[in-house]
Amino acid sequence: MGRNVLYRDLAEYYDRLYQFKDYRSEAREILRLARRFLGRPPRSLLDVGCGTGRHLLEFARTLSVAGVDRSAEMLRVARRRLGPRVPLARGDMRHFSLRARFDVVTCLFSAIAYMETRRDRDTAIANFYRHLNPGGGALVEGWVRPSRWRGTGGDLITYEDRDLRVARVTSSWREGNHSVVEYHVLIGEPGKRIHHFAQLDRNPLVEVEEMLGSFRRAGFRAKALLHGRYRDRGMYVGVRPSDS
Ligand SMILES: C[S@@+](CC[C@H](N)C(=O)[O-])C[C@H]1O[C@@H](n2cnc3c(N)ncnc32)[C@H](O)[C@@H]1O
Known part of the structure; x- marks a missing residue:
């Protein structure tokens, strides 16, 4: 089973399975954090691994936004949600x-977990740095920290309406320093x-200090937030120095 086949097949159902996720309050908190390091409200934001664009929809209320994702199918859903004016790129x-730089680069809901090696992670975070204005910052939600990892057996999420039933x-x-997550999804629709x-999915479980190392090697001043909603995965805040 290849990587990100999940998102190709899941794209049309992703938002229904994650309807419980509060994108609005997450986006508000991100903006609060960004205001703190910028010393003013951010004006522009790039969401990397933007998926179906639910954070972007919130950010677009007050900022000029753009999105990048590797999955054409996820981007198709994002395009439907965001309309023609928000730039979305497959990458x-x-x-x-x-060709643009932003006040804020976000990478949320553990999209960074798909960086399999330290080198991949360093390369991605250096790329976030390149897309930031001096004084701007990257906000990266990590994957579960090694000490917070709890395996599960048979967690179930379901969605149903008149025309669709989805069960995941x-x-x-855990296998050494990696998590392994097995997903099975069943979709029922009338007449089909x-x-x-x-x-x-096999993803590295990365220690906080290792994540911070990737930020610092890229040139960021970095810290990790490890409380509240960020307790398990951590929110990494990297600021590009204003004189860089
Ligand atoms: C868990 S989803 C998160 C989507 C979105 N950020 C959210 O909060 O709903 C992970 C996303 O990362 C994207 N992704 C995975 N590997 C990627 C890569 N190497 N470059 C860019 N996007 C990637 C997937 O296509 C998927 O949309």
Whole structure:
């Protein structure tokens, strides 16, 4: 099972499975953090691994925004949500190159977990740095910290309306310094055979100091927030020095 096949198959159902996730309050908190390091409200923001664009929708209320994601299918949903005016680009977080710089670069809901090696992570975070205005900052929500990892057996999320039933069962465990998450998704729609797809994701469990190392090697001043909603995954805040 290949990488990100998950997002290709899941894209049309992703928002329904994550309807419980409070993108609005997350976006507000991100803006509060950004205001703190910028010393003023941010004017522009790039969301990397933007998925279906739910954070972007919130940010777009007050900022000029853009998004990047590797999955064409996720971007298609984002385009529907955001309309034609928000620039959305298909690209890998390590290598994309936009002709613009931003006050804030975000990478949320653990999209960074898809960086499999330290080198990949360093490359992605250096790329975030390149897309920032001096004085701007990157806000990266990590994957689960090693000390916070708890495997699960058969977690279930469901969605149903008149025309659609979706059930996702995940089991997860640890293999050394990696988490392994097995996803199975069942989709039922009137008049159609049941559709099933599955994926096994293997992602590195990265210590806070290792994450901060990637930021510092890129030139950022960096710290980790490890409380409240960021307790398990950590929110990494990297500021590009104003004189850089
Ligand atoms: C868990 S989803 C998070 C999506 C969105 N940020 C959210 O909060 O709903 C991870 C996203 O990262 C994207 N992604 C995975 N690997 C990527 C890469 N190398 N470069 C850019 N995007 C990537 C996936 O396509 C997917 O949309």
